[in-house]
Amino acid sequence: MKKLAQRFLIPALILVVWWIIVKLQIFSSYLLPAPLTTWQAFLELCASGILFKHVTVSLLRVFAGFGLAVLLALPLGIICGLSRFFKEFCWSTLEFLRHVPPLAAIPLIILWFGIEEASKLVIIVLAAFFPLFLNTYSGVTTCDKKLLEVGTALHLTTWEKVRHIQLPAALPTIIIGLQLSLGYSWRALIGAELIAASSGIGYMILDAEELSRPDVVLVGVFVIGIIGTVIDEIFIMLAKRLLPWQRKAENNGY
């Protein structure tokens, strides 16, 4: 209970400050709608089903894009971590791609993949690939040599050592990579939808701007932040199930 109060103290303060600023009429209501107006806009959007539609579209895109990124980054990170040859083979290409922000590639991506779903997926994959790839790679390569030696002494084969020592040892780092990737996916998608889309939360915000509905814009921003937080919380909950030894360690104050 105390923790909950602690968490929501700052948001509550912001709400109060927001309300005071509106009351003092510092900005015109076209720039800063009142909290209550925003809340009513939210209820309206919920009632008409518009919000639900856009959120669903955005979420589906994120999960598809993130899933695709995982399918690419996880195996590639593991293989690069295990094989020097393969790493040298792909490193320079990946390094180049890593330094190109997906947003900079948007014009090309739209040109090649259109403004429909394909371009959104490409942007998410570009944004989500690297945090997961790099974390997986470093998780696999920084495995404690002393633990690997235990496997050698017990005559485990190379594959058995990978399967039973290197991968489990890399799991916590891989999970951090997944968490970062998921966050990046969500943010990149909203960016993409703000530039070219005909549905999704980002599109809803852009559309509202053109219709001079700052209250709807604010609803969109809040929904993005809240959904991002909820996705992260759910992810952490699931991740803890995968890392039972870390949960126990936390409980013991290690």
Add this chain to the structure above:
Amino acid sequence: MAIKIHGLTKSYGPVPNQVRALQNLDLTIELGSLTMIVGKSGCGKTTLLRLLAGLEEPTTGNIELEGLAQPNIGIMFQEPRLMPWLTVQQNIEFAKLHKEVDQQFGQDTQQLLLALGLERFGQAYPTELSGGMAQRVALGRILYSDPDIILMDEPFSALDFFTRRDLQKTLRQLWQKDGKTIIFVTHDVGEALLLGQRVLIMEAGSLIGDLKIDLAYPRNPGATGFQQKREDILKIIGGF
């Protein structure tokens, strides 16, 4: 029936400033014996065990395992080296993950947990264990694969006096019961005398002493025979 080491040399590093960890070592160790190796830091004790365990290749010389068709050698390190993601029981059964041999491990994990005083901790994770308990699990992991030869590299040196005394007793009883070959490295002369049938003394990669300790178990560090042997070993190690 013995481990026969002939002219064993191990050098580390590039040619001009090479470190010779072992120099032309000749040694025979009978199977079923409990042999202790003592010596100053850097004299090559760990290197010898790593060569015996097959974790390093000798520079020259060889190791012959006479009378063992398919020798199974287990090594216990100075640190427990447990897998943090596995429970105590899974750590003990780690050798089972090597598929080729899973049929031949007959050791019962519950019996092992009991023998090592870990029966209440089978489902615990390594982070929940004390240092002494973790080292017991490491010993259990070795015993599980039922090795013919057990190599131990200062396994108890990081433990407190009471835990160490307990584990020394456990180890001695296991050896007296199963008659395994144990080669145990320590820098503690008292520990060497408490456990060993034979104490080897190393210096700078060579063997400089080889004593037979024919005192009855359990040994009393206060007895005159014990004190006499301690004097003998310290005299050989020298530097006082």
